[in-house]
Each structure stands twice: as structure tokens, then as C-alpha cells.
Amino acid sequence: SQTIHQWPATLVQPVGSPLSLECTVEGTSNPNLYWYRQAAGRGLQLLFYSVGIGQISSEVPQNLSASRPQDRQFILSSKKLLLSDSGFYLCAWSEWTGQETQYFGPGTRLLVL
Amino acid sequence: RKEVEQDPGPFNVPEGATVAFNCTYSNSASQSFFWYRQDCRKEPKLLMSVYSSGNEDGRFTAQLNRASQYISLLIRDSKLSDSATYLCVVNMGYQLIWGAGTKLIIKP
Numbered sequence: 107s108q109t110i111h112q113w114p115a116t117l118v119q120p121v122g123s124p125l126s127l128e129c130t131v132e133g134t135s136n137p138n139l140y141w142y143r144q145a146a147g148r149g150l151q152l153l154f155y156s157v158g159i160g161q162i163s164s165e166v167p168q169n170l171s172a173s174r175p176q177d178r179q180f181i182l183s184s185k186k187l188l189l190s191d192s193g194f195y196l197c198a199w200s201e202w203t204g205q206e207t208q209y210f211g212p213g214t215r216l217l218v219l
Numbered sequence: 220r221k222e223v224e225q226d227p228g229p230f231n232v233p234e235g236a237t238v239a240f241n242c243t244y245s246n247s248a249s250q251s252f253f254w255y256r257q258d259c260r261k262e263p264k265l266l267m268s269v270y271s272s273g274n275e276d277g278r279f280t281a282q283l284n285r286a287s288q289y290i291s292l293l294i295r296d297s298k299l300s301d302s303a304t305y306l307c308v309v310n311m312g313y314q315l316i317w318g319a320g321t322k323l324i325i326k327p
Contacts, residue, residue: 142317149223149306149319150263165314196262207253208315210262 108133112197112211119218125170125184127214129197132178137199139180140208141172144194156180192218222246223309225318232297233326239293240321242307251310252290254281256303257320263306266292297325 109132119125131137138157142150152165154172162172169188173181180197194215198208225242232238244252252269267274269281269290280293290309294301302325307318 147227147319150317152314155314194260207265207268210264213262215260 108199108209110197110199110209110211112195112214114214115212116215117217119187119216121189121218122186125182125187125191125216127182127195127197127216129180129182129211130178131180131199134178134199134201136177137201139174140198140200141180141182142196142198144196146193150196154182187218189218192216222311222316223307223318225305225307225321227319227321229322229324231324231326234297234299236297237293237295238297238323239291240305240323241289241291242309242318242321243287243289244307244309244316245288246309246311247285247288249309249311251315252281252283253308253315254279254290254292255306255308257306258303266305294323299325299327301325 112129140155141153143153144150154162154164156162156174159174159177170184194213196213197211200206200208222245230238254266255263256266257263267276267281269283271283273282278295282291292305302323304320304322306320308315
């Protein structure tokens with residue numbers, strides 16, 4: 107069966123510091139991968155998605171970036187965090203883009219102070 | 220108008236009651252619809268897909284009304300464990316658009 111891992115579970119970072127969140131998927135090949143952010147009381151906002159190694163599409167202009175160095179690894183990064191980057195970051199995978207359902211990792215709760 | 224809208228609630232419902240909530244969507248070309256459940260401070264988990272003819276899974280019934288562009292979720296014989304936020308998700312071509320969720324609180 108497929109599993110998706112995210113770490114760390116929680117993170118407190120000062121404004122201006124860098125960020126690196128990692129997501130890995132097991133039990134499937136060539137998944138589509140997604141990074142979402144959920145602000146308190148809000149819906150999920152798609153940040154990035156990837157249909158293959160090195161292929162990243164950005165949905166929202168911001169100071170975040172994403173990379174997919176391996177088939178089942180998806181990394182979310184920032185060089186300098188802003189207060190507004192605080193939120194719940196969720197990684198998800200699906201068999202193929204759009205039509206199929208998405209399955210989520212446990213998420214990383216980020217607080218930027 | 221938001222692409223996917225939900226009543227945020229909370230819906231406070233006694234245990235054993237039936238509760239229903241809707242979700243409206245703006246893109247008439249949407250083809251796929253889902254309900255996810257999200258517990259407090261946890262990741263969303265798929266509850267059920269919504270099919271054109273409507274579908275049922277135990278105590279949960281999902282329906283789609285294309286003419287009025289909404290989907291609904293009905294929960295019968297509600298349990299305390301049904302307390303959660305229910306997220307409506309609509310496929311808009313190449314990505315899923317998420318509603319902000321409806322919070323449901325089941326009271327003993």
C-alpha cells in the first residue's frame with residue numbers, strides 16, 4: 107500500500123530564516139505530487155504541483171519554491187520566511203493529475219515569528 | 220464569487236440526528252466532486268467521491284445537482300466521531316479546488 111511521509115510535524119522559525127520541508131511517497135511510481143497551504147479556518151491553497159522529476163508548476167507567486175529531485179520526493183523551500191508564511195503545509199499525491207483523488211501526508215505546522 | 224463555497228458552520232447537532240450541508244461551485248464544466256473529512260489539526264482524508272447519480276456509503280449520502288451547481292452531503296444517525304470539518308472539493312480541469320469546509324459538532 108502507498109504511504110506518504112512529511113517532516114517535520116511542527117516547526118517554529120524566525121522571520122528571514124530559510125525553510126526546507128520534505129515529503130516522500132512509498133508504494134507507487136511516478137505519482138503526481140502537490141504542496142498545499144492551509145491558513146487557519148481557510149480552504150487548501152495549492153502552491154505547487156509536479157507531474158514528474160524536475161517538473162514543477164507554481165500556482166501562486168510567493169517567496170516559496172519547490173523541487174522534485176527524485177520520483178517520490180518533493181521539497182518545499184524558502185530562502186527567507188515571512189510572517190505570512192505561517193500555516194499548515196500539506197503534501198499530497200495522486201495517480202494522475204486532476205481526476206483522481208489526492209491523498210495527504212500528516213502535514214507540517216509552521217509558525218513564523 | 221468564490222469557485223467553491225461552503226457554509227463554515229459550525230453545525231451543532233445532537234447525536235443520532237440527521238444533518239445535511241451543501242457546497243456550491245461556479246464552474247459548470249466541473250466533472251469530479253469529492254467530500255473530504257478533516258479532523259482538528261490533521262490532514263484531510265477522502266470521505267467519498269460524488270457521482271452523478273448520487274451515492275451512498277453507510278450513513279453517508281452524497282448527491283450532485285448539476286443544474287443548480289451544488290453537491291450535498293447527508294449524514295444519518297450521526298455519531299460523536301462524525302465531529303469534524305467537511306471539505307468540498309471540485310475538479311476544475313487540471314487541479315482540484317477546495318472549499319473552506321463546514322464544521323460539524325455532534326453533541327451527546
